[in-house]
Amino acid sequence: DIVMTQGALPNPVPSGESASITCRSSKSLVYKDGKTYLNWFLQRPGQSPQLLTYWTSTRASGVSERFSGSGSGTYFTLKISRVRAEDAGVYYCQQVREYPLTFGSGTKLEIK
């Protein structure tokens, strides 16, 4: 199975600052079609997860430009610019390159 390892954040993050979350996979997430199959989700307290980005860096419909995904191979980053109170929650990376699909353990973002 592909293991996904997420980094922590120096919480709380002051409102208006930027925050970057790292995610590392135990195997390259590049598929034979050339795409890199890495998703990012945000789960706000008491809510279902929300897709933020897919294929590493493509923002999902309706997602703010303040969220940007980057990376390649086995190392990925989600950057949140000018954080707001509504960005608080737990962020998860997920590999969808192969089954079993696996998530990182989550990174909590608290806003000051």
Place this chain on the structure above:
Amino acid sequence: EVQLVESGGGLVQPGRSLKLSCAASGFTFSNYGMHWIRQAPTKGLEWVASISPSGGSTYYRDSVKGRFTISRDNAKSTLYLQMDSLRSEDTATYYCATDTYDYWGQGVMVTVSS
């Protein structure tokens, strides 16, 4: 408006069965593969099973293989998860989601306890 509504959760004894449903509306259900994803209390997300749009292909995590069965009825726009031989470690909120993860249900709680 796209909606995914899970039902069928509850409290069940170890070794017993439960069947979850996920009713879809607002989109062409038969065009989408579907997932079941679960979250144990205070824990992270865990993929459980997936099914192709036609239902011809299914995938499971090892810990539920042979005990859980994912299925769908495209005529009813409904996804199912038959859970047999339930264990305490299956206790979680279960979410259904489209294969693109654009849409998720609100989740349904399953508690396995004597």
